[in-house]
Amino acid sequence: xxxxxxxxxxxxxxxxxxxxxxYCPEANTLMFDKERNTSYVDVDRCKGCELCVYVCTxxxxxxxxxxxxxxxxxxxxxxxxxx
Amino acid sequence: MAIDIYKINPEFRDIMPQEIIDLEENATWAQNQKKPRGxxxxxxxxxxxxxxxxxxxxxxxxALRYVLAALPKPEExxxxxxxxxxxxxxxxxxxHTVHSLFGNQNAVASGIKRSLAWRFPxxxxxxVVLAGDGATVDIGLDYTLQSFFRQEKIxxxxxxxEVYANTGGQESGMTPKGQVFKMAPEGKKFEKVKMWExxxxxxxxxxxxxxxxxxxxxxxxxxxxxxxxxxxxxxYLNIYTPCILExxxxxxxxxxxxxxxxxxxxASYKYVSDEAAAHLIKCKEEGLL
Numbered sequence: 001x002x003x004x005x006x007x008x009x010x011x012x013x014x015x016x017x018x019x020x021x022x023y024c025p026e027a028n029t030l031m032f033d034k035e036r037n038t039s040y041v042d043v044d045r046c047k048g049c050e051l052c053v054y055v056c057t058x059x060x061x062x063x064x065x066x067x068x069x070x071x072x073x074x075x076x077x078x079x080x081x082x083x
Numbered sequence: 084m085a086i087d088i089y090k091i092n093p094e095f096r097d098i099m100p101q102e103i104i105d106l107e108e109n110a111t112w113a114q115n116q117k118k119p120r121g122x123x124x125x126x127x128x129x130x131x132x133x134x135x136x137x138x139x140x141x142x143x144x145x146a147l148r149y150v151l152a153a154l155p156k157p158e159e160x161x162x163x164x165x166x167x168x169x170x171x172x173x174x175x176x177x178x179h180t181v182h183s184l185f186g187n188q189n190a191v192a193s194g195i196k197r198s199l200a201w202r203f204p205x206x207x208x209x210x211v212v213l214a215g216d217g218a219t220v221d222i223g224l225d226y227t228l229q230s231f232f233r234q235e236k237i238x239x240x241x242x243x244x245e246v247y248a249n250t251g252g253q254e255s256g257m258t259p260k261g262q263v264f265k266m267a268p269e270g271k272k273f274e275k276v277k278m279w280e281x282x283x284x285x286x287x288x289x290x291x292x293x294x295x296x297x298x299x300x301x302x303x304x305x306x307x308x309x310x311x312x313x314x315x316x317x318x319y320l321n322i323y324t325p326c327i328l329e330x331x332x333x334x335x336x337x338x339x340x341x342x343x344x345x346x347x348x349x350a351s352y353k354y355v356s357d358e359a360a361a362h363l364i365k366c367k368e369e370g371l372l
Contacts, residue, residue: 021126022298023338025144027133032126039126049140049334058339 003048003067005030005041006076012038012064020052020065039064043073086114086158089177105129106177113156119371122152122302131157135172140334142341143242143324146295147172150213150240153302154178155309155371160209161199163192165218168249168326169242186223188212189230192237209238209309216243216257220278224256231285231317238312240305240320241278248326259348264329279352282319288359289318292352296341310366311359318359323349 007020007030016037024030029045030052032038048067056065068076089107091099109129111120131151137144147169154160162180164170165188173180183191192212199208212219219227219241227239245262247253252264256276263270279292289311291304301322308318323344327337345351355363366372 018126022122023145025137025139025141025148027130027135027144027148030126034127045134047139047334051140051335051338054335054338 002069003050004043004046004070004073005048005050005052005065006068006073007039007041007052008064008066009036009038009040011062015062015064017060017062019060020055023055024052025049043070086112089158102129102133106131110177111152112158114158119155119306120152120157121306122149122298125152125298131177132172133175133177135175137168137171138328138334140327140337141168141324142295142327142337143168143244144172145298145337146242146301146322146324147213149295149298149301150305151176151178153305154209154211155306156207156209159207160211160309161195163188163195163210163212163214165214165223167215167218167242167247168244169213169215171249186218186221187226188214188218188223189226189235189237189239193230193233193235196235196237207313209313210236211309212237212239214239214241215248216241216245216278217247217255220276221247221256228281228285231282231287231319234286234316236312236314236316238305238308238318238320239282240308240322242324243278243321244324244326244329245275246326246329248329252329275348279319279321279354282317282321283354286317287319287354288316288356290321290352290354291319292321292349294323294341294345294349296338296345306372307363310371311362315356315359315362 018032021030021032021039029042052065056062111124111128164173165183166185192210196210243257245257247255252266254267254271258271259275261270279290282290289308295301308320312318325340
């Protein structure tokens with residue numbers, strides 16, 4: 001079982017910061033959407049190291065990033081699509 | 084090498100992977116930009132590194148992202164590397180890289196730099212050495228120092244993880260005193276080599292000791308070092324990128340470890356020769372920095 005990072009877009013958009021995208025060790029994995037002012041995760045590339053959680057929660061105390069299993073992520077996306 | 088080699092033949096465009104198309108359309112090449120490249124472009128452009136095979140959370144991978152983002156002219160840069168974890172990433176980089184024998188990287192880079200200067204006298208070609216501490220300071224110390232003595236115009240970047248990490252954890256010259264590893268069970272008996280000071284006394288015009296905990300600082304140092312190496316002489320960067328596996332940390336603890344060492348073994352050290360300092364001021368006026 002492995003985990004994938006998920007950015008809460010609404011919370012992230014309040015800060016307009018892209019600190020996590022700089023600290024992610026993977027290339028082109030955590031990217032920043034300039035129109036929506038939020039970071040987002042390329043799910044296929046994420047290795048689940050949780051460094052973005054360390055940056056957002058421990059360094060910046062903002063709690064915008066959480067770790068989910070691929071199954072939970074799918075369920076959440078399905079829920080969002082229903083809305 | 085010109086940027087033209089990244090242009091895709093229109094006939095084959097429909098069968099090209101998206102990553103290759105992105106490289107042409109959305110990567111930051113110096114030729115297409117008015118401002119100097121930097122880490123500010125990392126969040127929304129295609130990087131020159133693609134799906135590397137290093138461990139999850141490896142600080143070395145993050146440091147490599149900053150180095151690649153800070154190269155002043157990637158299309159005219161050749162990176163020479165040596166065996167180690169770094170060499171696992173080089174097949175995934177969209178630049179010319181040369182893999183040398185273990186420890187030989189500075190000798191190989193010297194040859195490449197000289198032959199490029201002879202072949203392309205009117206073009207700027209940067210040669211950057213990127214290797215681990217084993218290749219730079221332990222086995223290749225002779226070649227590294229000799230290239231400084233000869234005043235070769237190359238930039239040497241050492242990713243110092245203080246251990247031979249990908250062979251199972253043997254101690255290297257950069258390992259701190261007393262440190263125990265899987266294949267060094269008695270602990271190291273002598274002090275860590277202060278390579279950044281050795282580089283200063285050996286004739287480097289720019290020598291830095293830092294950790295990769297601050298992306299901006301790493302990018303600035305890389306840029307300055309390469310610009311000085313173009314015109315003045317050898318430059319050396321020692322960047323701490325801990326091996327989280329060998330020192331027993333979780334994937335998300337590498338950054339915290341680097342922040343701790345900012346005040347300890349890797350307290351900031353920076354040497355810039357007078358000649359290089361004057362050159363940096365000139366570069367700033369020309370808008371290269």
